[in-house]
Amino acid sequence: MTRDGIRLLLMSDTHVPTRTRDLPPQLWDEVARADLVVHAGDWTQLALLDRLAERSRSLLGCWGNNDGPDVRARLPEVARADVEGVRVAVVHETGPRQRREERMRVAHPDADLLVFGHSHIPWDTAHAGLRLLNPGSPTDRRRQPHCTYVTARLADGAVEDVVLHRLPARPGAGASVKGR
Known part of the structure; x- marks a missing residue:
């Protein structure tokens, strides 16, 4: 923690090793x-969970639909924490984009963030x-032009400085090809 709040790194859908052998160096x-x-x-x-837990100051995560029983045994379906006065909830799936905000407000009434x-689409x-x-x-990246992650800052009960970062393209990385 700094005087200026907590610096967050947000990621999802890493799919290691099915989509790539490791996270990009920029993300590390x-x-x-x-x-x-x-x-x-x-x-x-599970090895990625262990590496992130070892290399990060603090880790908050949940399991997703592609995670097996080993990951599910270590992580909740919904992770929660109070960080710098911001009530954070982390979940993999939220359902269709239509009315997502309203559904999630009802599903997570005690969350601020x-x-x-799941979708691989920044939101x-x-x-x-x-x-x-x-x-x-x-x-x-699926149907997106870039692979991405987000950084943000939590301070005094507010979510600030949210930035979507694009990762440099790697040949063949994350590209979806029709007919495959």
């Missing part, structure tokens, strides 16, 4: 700078006092 650099790493599921490998994944909206952030995926 961000892990070293973050006060709290938040992962919204689809780790797909909901971090989610940043607010509704009735709930900020919803999806960092996309740093390893599998």
